[in-house]
Amino acid sequence: MDFELSEDQVLLQESVTRFVADNYSFEQRRKLVDTDQGYSDKQWSQFAELGWLGMPFAEDVGGYGGTPVETMVVLEEFGKGLVAEPYISTIVLGGGALVHGGTAAQQQELIPQVAEGNLKLALGFAERQSRYNLADVQTKAEKSGVDYVLSGMKSVVFGAPTANKFIVSARTGGAARDEGGISLFLVDADASGVSVRGYPTVDGMRAGEVTLDGVKVGADALMGAEGEGFGALETTIDYAIAATAAEAVGAMSALNDMTLEYIKTREQFGQPIGKFQVLQHRMVDMFIAHEEAKSMAMMAAMRIDDEDPNERRKAASATKVQIAKSARFVGQQAIQLHGGIGMTDEYAAGHYFKRLTMIDRSYGDGDYHLARFGAVS
Amino acid sequence: MHMNFSADELAFEQKVAAFVSENLPADIKDKVDRGIELTREEVRRWMEILGQKGWAATNWDKKDGGPGFTIAEKFLAEDAIFMNGAPKMVHFGTRMVGPVLLAFGTDAQKAKYVPKILTSEEVWCQGYSEPQAGSDLAQLQCSAELDGDEYVVNGTKIWTTSAHCADRMFALVRTSKEARKQEGITCLLIDLKAPGVEIRPIITLDGKHVFNQEFFDNVRVPVSDRIGEEGDGWKIAKFLLGHERSNATYVSMNKRNLRKLKEIMADQRADGERLADDPGFVRKLADLEQDMLATTTMAMRQLAAASADKPVGAEASIMKLRVMDAYKQCHELMMEAGAYYAQPFERGHIRGEANTEWVGPDYLYRMSPDYFESRAMSIAGGSHEIQKDILAKRALGL
Amino acid sequence: MDMTFTPAEQAFRREVQAFVAENLPAPIARKVADGVEMTRDDMSTWMQILAKQGWLATNWEQKDGGPGWSTAQKHIFEEECAAAGAPDIIPFGTRMVGPVLLAFGTPEQKAKYLPGIVSGEMLWCQGYSEPGAGSDLAQLQLSAKLDGDEYVVNGTKIWTTQAHMADMIFVLARTDNSGRKQDGVTCLLIDMKAPGVTVRPIITIDGRHRFNQEFFDDVRVPVADRVGEAGDGWRIAKYLLGHERSNAAGVAGAVRMLKKLRAIAKAERAEGETLMQDQDFRRTLADVETRLEVLRMTAMRNLARASADKPVGAEASVVKLGMAEIRKDISELSMQAGAYYANPFDPKAIREGWGNQQPIGADYIFKLAPDYFEMRARSIAGGSNEIQKNIIAKRTLGL
Secondary structure (H helix, E strand, O other): OEOOOOHHHHHHHHHHHHHHHHHOOHHHHHHHHOOOOOOOHHHHHHHHHHOOOOOOOOHHHOOOOOOHHHHHHHHHHHHHHOOOOOHHHHHHHHHHHHHHHOOHHHHHHHHHHHHHOOOOEEEEOEOOOOOOOOOOOOOEEEEEOOEEEEEEEEEEEEOHHHOOEEEEEEEOOOOOOOOOOEEEEEEEOOOOOEEEEEEEEOOOOEEEEEEEEEEEEOHHHEEOOOOEOHHHHHHHHHHHHHHHHHHHHHHHHHHHHHHHHHHHHOEEOOEEHHHOHHHHHHHHHHHHHHHHHHHHHHHHHHHOOOOOHHHHHHHHHHHHHHHHHHHHHHHHHHHHHHHHHHHEOOOHHHHHHHHHHHHOOOOOOHHHHHHHHHHHO | OOOOOOHHHHHHHHHHHHHHHHHOOHHHHHHHHHOOOOOHHHHHHHHHHHHHHOOOOOOOOHHHOOOOOOHHHHHHHHHHHHHOOOOOOOOHHHHHHHHHHHHHOOHHHHHHHHHHHHOOOOOEEEEOOEOOEOOOHHHOOOEEEEEOOEEEEEEEEEOOOOHHHOOEEEEEEEOOOOOOHHHHEEEEEEEOOOOOEEEEEEEEOOOOEEEEEEEEEEEEEEHHHEEOOOOOHHHHHHHHHHOOOHHHHHHHHHHHHHHHHHHHHHHOEEOOEEHHHOHHHHHHHHHHHHHHHHHHHHHHHHHHHHHOOOOOOHHHHHHHHHHHHHHHHHHHHHHHHHHHHHOEOOHHHHOOOOOOOOOOOHHHHOHHHHHHHHHHHHOOOOOHHHHHHHHHHHHOOO | OEOOOOHHHHHHHHHHHHHHHHHOOHHHHHHHHHOOOOOHHHHHHHHHHHHHOOOOOOOOOHHHOOOOOOHHHHHHHHHHHHHOOOOOOOOHHHHHHHHHHHHHOOHHHHHHHHHHHHHOOOOEEEEOOEOOEOOOHHHOOOEEEEEOOEEEEEEEEEOOOOHHHOOEEEEEEEOOOOOOHHHHEEEEEEEOOOOOEEEEEEEOOOOOEEEEEEEEEEEEEEHHHEEOOOOOHHHHHHHHHHOOOOOHHHHHHHHHHHHHHHHHHHHOEEOOEEHHHOHHHHHHHHHHHHHHHHHHHHHHHHHHHHHOOOOOOHHHHHHHHHHHHHHHHHHHHHHHHHHHHHOOOOHHHHHHOOOOOOOOOOOOOOOHHHHHHHHHHHHOOOOOHHHHHHHHHHHOOOO
16 A cells, blocks of 8 residues: 555656646636637647646556556646646547557557547547447448448547547447447548537537548558447546546645635735635645545546456546535635626636536536446445 | 415416517517526616516605515516516615615715616625725725815725626725724715726626626725715624525526526436436435425525615625525536536627537536536525624524 | 555554454444443453453553554554454553653652553543633642642632542642643642542433532642642643544544444334435435545544654544544434434433343334434534544644
8 A cells, every 4th residue: 555656656646736727727727728729839849848638548558557546647637737738638538549449550550640639639538319328329331342331420529629530439239328239439630521610618629520521541540449439438438537536636625725815915804815724624625625635536447447347437436426515615716705706707717617617517527427436336 | 484475476477478578679588598698688678677667666665666566476477577588686775785875875876876776877886805805895995085075095896796786886995094993884885987987897607707806996986975974884884794695586597597407407418318218316406305395495585684774784795695506506517417518618609709619418508617606506695604794693692 | 545454553453353353242232232231340351352452541651561563553453452342442551641750750759650551450530621611721720739748629620521430530630829720730649549539420421421510628648649849730741632543443433333324224114115315314324434534534644654654643632532523423323213202311321331221212223322422522622623623723723
């Protein structure tokens, strides 16, 4: 048992902390997310140079052999600055799907490009009717000779506007909501029949509706065996939960810090409002919520690669439930303690609150994962 | 003791409902329904329609120019107006400035301002908070110095709801620094078109423009626009607090939001089933509905007490706490119902300026912004913490 | 970062499991499982069994007569004892008085008291609270006046856990009223059999006897039984506070409660289905389970910090606060599972078991409501939740 970061992990953490301090002051971020693209290409290249883009991938496919703990370290620091680059969509979701579902050839071909920063991915798994159920797939992939023809729409695909390639789930067999019969396909963003309606999300990130209108892909676009993509998809999303949990923990930590600073300096009734016991206890509850979330993000980082899928599911769902509770409480109370200023667009607190709230709208909310946890434990 | 409405009262409710259905402009109704921000022109158009009907001041007696509704009618009118899709508005004129003028104003002031309040010809806002005077209002610094028969006002007010739609502001200003902080405060009526007034919008995290900050730079206000004497401001502000009934409006807002939530639950599906058939979600809805029933009953009790001229003091704080909690909870559930579709956000849509298609069903698009906006409900108008302080002090004697 | 235990630690776990399985007397295990009150004999028996193995003063170093375990070992030991249904030991001797004597005691005091603590033969309790000094402990009034080489003690202590089983009490007494309240407090070790000491049981709303009030009427205590100097009491009390024990037993205890709850939920039926098949119940249960997982993780993080000799202050309060809440919630759910059968109340059965009597309802139900009421006290005793939060606000957040 050891909860400490290794020396290399500490170095990684320091380097991400430095990056966030230099590039993600609130004003810098605000300007960045207000641009059309919403993030910086220069910073993306910098991620590549620093080795963060190749970090979680195995060395034999061009990565650096990092574990989920390294991902946790990076995302926790990212969360402190609300980093807007499409790291989760390309590395955790897209890259994760390649790792868990891709063929050796696909990995060999694509992962080095991802690691070098030349290829951005986005994973389309939600649909208009699916809510959080990954097996609720209506997008169809029909065999046409040796090729497949994809038709359907993928909803709220994170990172879609600037992705070069999509990985989408589509049904090659089975009935509605069957886990069997779901396949994963690689689709070029500029393939004929692909259209993307891009938009910002509430938290300042970017996503899009990806429509597939008779998109023809070759057999080499199929990831793994036909009809057996669900396991890889579910695993990828569980990894994304672990990663996002770390991001949420970082965001909560920053939000708690600024709230604490605020109640120590804001004076009303002749004293700093942090002198009022009611507010002290609220702040303590926020501190506890963050500590609890941190415990679970660490647990997820250590357990998410468990060989037993049920252990992995339990770890992911228990973590997501805690993140939902803690993020909601910390977010809401941070605004409450800040008062009106916290409600304004010009102040950082509200932006952290929004990101935390949208994390609960991703990969299944607290209720969804409570039910899932209950079903697998 | 009974809570039933008579046949006459129910007929009255129908009458109000019919009026709103016929007279609420379709463009405004549509915007309200989709959560798009109203323009100044739209706000004023609807207020004038109500004003011309004589229903802007549902709380006023006949002798003062109001409709002279009974308690039940007041409750039902409010409810019918909202349930038929009218926009949420804070009627500072009829709910706050008007009652203050009736109680403390000179005859000349009444003659000058009350008729235009009743017809909504003039729209009011109120300037209380300042950057350093939030919960601790007595800290306010915006200064008014006497110069002949005018006050010269300098300073700033913040968090002023809908100031950008208003003609005039009811402001608390400091006329003396000598005495106890509360005693140096005076009420002035300020013309927002006067030279030296600047209104700066505050965009909140939901992307909307509701709040404003105003800057006063040597703004001249005639002494005749002072309410009461110099130093009466705190007393008048407290009178208003005891007169606070605008929270009851939120009972009707809540009811309308609940209706919307149920529509969403009937339409949104999870695993092929309607959310309305999902036991977990239904339980949350039941919890919320039960809360709302309690606040509705409480609102009726308070309305009855106020109409019988019994003081509504600490109970108003209970109302504020519970009704705003329900308001927030309802918006949170609507956002939850949206799942991934709670995420897309284009500011232009919320402000009615975009020409792109909505992403996902149009009713989901506004749910996150509405949720973030609702977060302010336990802060604005006396935070939850302050309401609990008031209860501890006034109701419990702590 | 790594959450697994080393092979040596896993072997140690098996050793503890085997030892408890072989040595925990069946009647005691039965009582724990049924939630029946322990007698002094039960407690002594089990504590002495552990002591013979050298496993009673688990937190002591080898040079002091303890096993000199690593933090992981302590954690494993507590987890396994609780999982096997062993009763919680009376902790005041080994966890509180012992460490205080090791740090502040004279060689004579150590020689006199430590052997009895390590062997489990001498049972201790601690007298802190008084009727007028609860959360605000500095208000304490129990007076100790010097008369030759003895203190004469007068006053009362209240909420003393297991005083009715104890041989000795460690008290905070007031020796000086003149200065700052905290400065006039002194630690004394008092023999419970000394003339002038009376113990009055306090039966709590759950029908159990756990707490007591003690009255001291001209009780004479030799100066040799004062720990530290006169006026050192507050400093020593704070030292004890910083000497938090691991929360592993608490977590394991809650796991055991949860296991029981699951069994009940599988047995109780509503609408022809078991409670376990009821979606709402399962959701609530899942909520408790995830929270417990959170606490377990946080406790393990604390443990890792303690092993690395980093201070565990506020973080321990986090677990303590969470444990109090979760045990309350599990006991409340268990009570709810009983429906109407949560109503019957037989204090004798709760303290001694049903004996030959026919249980009312299923045999596990009768104690569920009392357990719930008992757990209600967990957020008050040992520093109320409010006081715990004050501590975090002050020490960690600097408010």
